[in-house]
Amino acid sequence: MRSDPSSGFPGDPTPNAGRGEPPHALLVCGLGALGQACLQRLQGFGVPLTGCDLRRPMWRSPELEQEFGERLVFGDMRQAAVLRRAGVEHCRAVLLLSQDSQVNLEAALQVRLLNPEAEVVVRASGQEQGLGQLLEQRLPNLAVVNPLMLTAAALAASLHPDAAVTQLTTASGNGSVVLLAGGDEPASGPHRRLRTPEHAGEPLHIALHNGPGRAQADPRPKEPLPWQRLQRWEGWSALRRRPISRPMAAAAIVLISALALGVALFSEQGQWRRGLVVTLGLLQGEYIDPLNLLSRATELQLSLGLLYALLGTVLTSCLVALILERLLSNRLGLQRPQRPRRGSRQVLLMEAGDIAEPLAALLSAQGIGVQHGGLQDGLAGVRQRLHSLRHTELVGIAALSNNLLTNMQAVLEVQQHHPRARLAVLAHAMAASDQLGTLLGGITVISGMDIAADAVVATAFGERVERVVRVRGEHHLVVRYQLTPNDPLTGHTVARLENGYGLNVLTLQRSRSGQLTAIPPLEWQVHAGDELTVLANLRSLQRVEAGQMSPPAWRVELRGTAGRQDGFVVQQVLARFLGLPPGALLNWLDGQWQQTDALDQDVAELLARELQRYRIDCRVVPWQR
Template sequence: MDPVNVLIEASDGDVRSLPVSTLVLTLIYALFGTLLTSAVMAFMTEQLLSNRLGLRRRRPPRRNSSMVLVMDGKHLGNRVAERLQGDNLSIVRVHQSDHGEGVSLETALRWRRRTPLQGGALLSRDLMANLRLVLELQEQHPQARLVIATKHLPGADALGDLLGGITVIESVGIAADALVATAFGEEVREIRRVDGSNLMLVRYPIGAKDILHDLSVSRLQCGYGVTVLAVRRSGAASWQLLPKLEWPLNKGEEALVLADIKGLRRVEQGAAICPRWRVRFRVIEHSVQAFDTQQCLARHLNMPPGQFKGLINGEQHLTPPMDHDLAKQLMQALRRIAVESTLEESATAG
């Protein structure tokens, strides 16, 4: 709507009858309206073109935050960026080609003046390009943690040491370990790479004929080399975190373990390392420690208390072979109730 035409119609076509101040205000109003309308249309057009053509301008990371570069990788880069954003890090997606997602490397490095570079993940399929860029970044930012991903490189760890602390991750090896673990019939929840090994978070449902049935947490950890993080009883909604060493794994329960592929293979093959530690103890018959001793032995050895009644006769006895940590815990428990006990290593595994 043109306010000048409205005033002209209101004055019967005689503009000279209108005050000069009214005409000036009318022109200013018209000019302001035109500029505001143009700005709104320009903003809407820019948003539509940015969304359609992918021309959205990338904003620099926040000041005083920690910047992490994620270069290429497509779907893998998206997953890495999502996981890192939860750690209060400013993630900058970098592309090497003109059609990649994110900003160019030159633009990202200009932003380091306002935001320090904490790390970088080079996920391109071109290993040589990754090596070239990671060496440049290492020279400019020696404090940054840098990671290279490659499809298949048997000497990945050795190459990382040769490059001076740059981590080289072999994606094929990680995928192969996860595939083998899944082939065992177990559920792989997550994979973490620690000190050159792929550690998998695996959920084990315990069945009646399962090899882990009736084993203690200590036997699972020491015998197979896996770490039990949590156990859930049958029908329970919550997990028991870091269960006790003497906790028996019964039918219907679930165990959440952290293991590498070697530990999972030992569980699958039933190739457990035999226990070789015993506790020597002596309890005087009819003493006040007799009942407590039977309960303590039953809890640690997962046997009925009455089975140890014949050992309360004042003579020295040896427990069946146990894992070191569980045997040491039993010895300390017996000493707390004033029972004479010592820890001994068996000459042969029993």
């Protein structure tokens, strides 16, 4: 958990490893690409750092080698003696980041035995991730991070055809919180401007998005009508979603035409029911005449009857083959891929691997279908897969293999034929992904290593990262805070958190009532036990960790006449914004100018608007210290 900011950090940023390590030190085990990226980010937090690896790493930066080359502990991170030499008993957090998930989980158990209080961050993927999630529930202060899964949100945002909307939180009963690009504010619903230190470009807004077609349910249940019951039947919905291919349509037309022609040929004296029975009997595949109608028929009718019997034999054989194919598929667990509907929005994922399931879930929730393909057949296989999707609206293509050059070749080929599609490339261990994407133009290059490093660093200080999104080329993390009495966020208003630390509060869940509020009002105060979800970058999280809160710089000057009929209501408004009891504000409405304490600018402007509703003279002015 985060420490009280009043305690401060040790003055020496680079102490020697060992038992003399201060209690705020961090230990990074596994110094591959991810471990070194975490070391670079942790240098700005002012905490002592120690590295541990099985052998001397291949340094990606000369500065890192110069800084940490002589302060490493070599050995197996699963051994208690190696961890003790690295000072694990005195560390506040331990990051286990080797490429072997099994080694990381085994080391996590050893770390927990040696230091029951430290935050343990474990890199895990594949089957080991399930075991890690079970350990999260059993062991306190342990978090499992999967680098591939964290990139799913960033990939989904880059592939979405509407680049102006980025989902930040999971959809709930009231909708989901999204990030909207564009200078215009949302027309309705709670929203707030995104707080970023950079003011270049058009403003971004955080808003509550209910999604298309969402409507409030009628509290009075109504008895569904018969055709409404048919529409609610799951099989009917499946039939409507299933596309009708040309062979199926042609077969249906032939069958209906044969049935109508048979009724006309085998009916006598307008008795169409008899003709229908004979036609159905012949289409069954047997040359029978149950009503003795063909015994008096002409040669043409006999020939047509034989032809109908042959047609019925073919239809019966096809039906039996279809039933057997379905039964065997269900028994063996085989499933034929469904063809996407004509004109539907689709995204093509090439070599998705483990990231396919979470990425498909995010895109499907936004009404976008997901198709899969491979790169093992080269460009010919890519062209063939694109040809099979020619009847759909291809809105995005992502190449996600481990080979960056293969990914680049695939998307550059696709860009020539689908210039309007959004293209994304996953660069697993490349730090300069933004510069590469800018150089290529029209292609989003996402570094899974950078995303994972940001998430691991935030998790090391006790937070839980829900997802990582890209805002103007920079990673922003959706972080969940569980507030404690000594937390630097506890006791402040939402406006103070946003203006003081540069956070963007997305949701607030009260500990007592359990009520979840999206984009809470600025004047609300947060308490111990509450749960906050915020959008922040690493600089903002660093300020929270160090307790570096920017002071408010504005105030409200107001003047109200005495003896007002709505005087008590005005006092309640002031009490809500200033955090004072209404009785302490009795003398504020005496006809003299009064000044509030220092306030954040948006709170001061909101208070001024509220007071102007009651015709109180007021103005917002800078705070003079």
